[in-house]
Amino acid sequence: MDDNLPEPVVTPRKPAATVPLQKPVKKGLFSRLFAPKKRSSPSLKPASMPVSPPPQKPGRASRMPGKKVFIAIGVIILLLAIVGVGVVFVYPMISGSESSIPGLPTGIPGATSTPATTSNPVASGTFVVPVETTAPAAPATGVYAHISYIGSWKATYGMPAALQTSTDSGDRFLEIENATGPVEVTAEKLDSSTRHELLVEIYKNGGLLSSGKTSAGFGKVTVSADATTGVGQASKVVSGNVTTTTKPVTNVTTVKTTSASATTVSTVKTTAPVATTKTASP
Structure with a gap:
């Protein structure tokens, strides 16, 4: 019975469908920029090789200029500084020589500038104007000491x-009351100034x-002086350790007046300092 069994029919297998190969997609610029980078595996070095020290950081540069x-x-x-000196000294000279008339070009031969008259403003403050003063006249009557010096x-x-x-201080007349005789x-x-004179006089x-x-x-x-006779005596000037004495000499002047009835003779005495003696004190 087994020999009469039909032989199995072998059907041939169909070949598997082949998938066509796809071309790799080209990556654009942005895809290449933002794509993850491939990490390279670190190369393994043998243990026997020396390890190089890490690079030293560069030192800080000195901040000193x-x-x-x-x-x-x-x-x-x-x-x-040169520009400042030029502005202060050179510019006024240049501006002074230029024309002061607006619109008139400078450097034209024959062109003359007319300076404008301006009034300078008066600054507020106190100004001392020196005024020449004349020495006061001696009193007409009485005997006076006259002392004149700009200082004390x-x-x-x-x-x-x-x-x-x-x-x-200054110029003063001091009265000598009831003066009779010498x-x-x-x-x-009271100061060491030598620029101004000290003047001392006696008037009658x-x-x-x-x-x-x-x-x-x-x-x-x-x-x-003698206040009664009106005759001056020797004056004495002390300058440091030097004493100067000036003796007046009496001059007699005779005035003769002749008239038909009588002759009048009057005598006038005047004094003039002519003799001077200097004495140095030790």
Whole structure:
């Protein structure tokens, strides 16, 4: 019975369908930029090879400016100084020579500029205007000590038995009351100035009897006269350790007046300092 069984029919297998190969998709610019990068596997080094030390970080550069920086700063300062000097000194001279008329070009031969008259504003403040003053006239009556010095002075004046003291400055007339007989005046500077004179005089009824002066620092002048006769005595000037004495000489002048009825002869005495003696104190 087994021999009569039909043989199995073998059907041939169909070949599998082949999938066509697709071309790789080309990546665009953005896809290449943002695509993950392939990491390369680190190369394995043998253990026997020496390991190189990590690179050292570069040291910080010095913050101090170099020599060239200082030279450049010096050149800039020098140029600024030159420009400033030119503006201060050169520009006024150039602007003064140019034409002051608007619209008139400068540098044209024959063109003249007319300076404009401007009034300068008066600055607020106090101005001291020096005024020349004349010395006051001596009083017409009485005996006076006259002391004149621009600085401070100290004086004693009067009759020898009744001297008075005064400390002042400038030009002053000091009356010597009830003056009879000899009177004297001594005045001295209270500073070391030598630019201005100290003048000391004695007047009677507006007329000069005696005088003396000095320009020495801390100089002292002493004058004397007879208030009764009106005759001046020797004046004494002390300058440091030098004393100068000036003796007046009495000049007699005779005036003769002739008339038909009588002849009148009057005598006038005048004094003039002519003799001078200097004495140096030790």
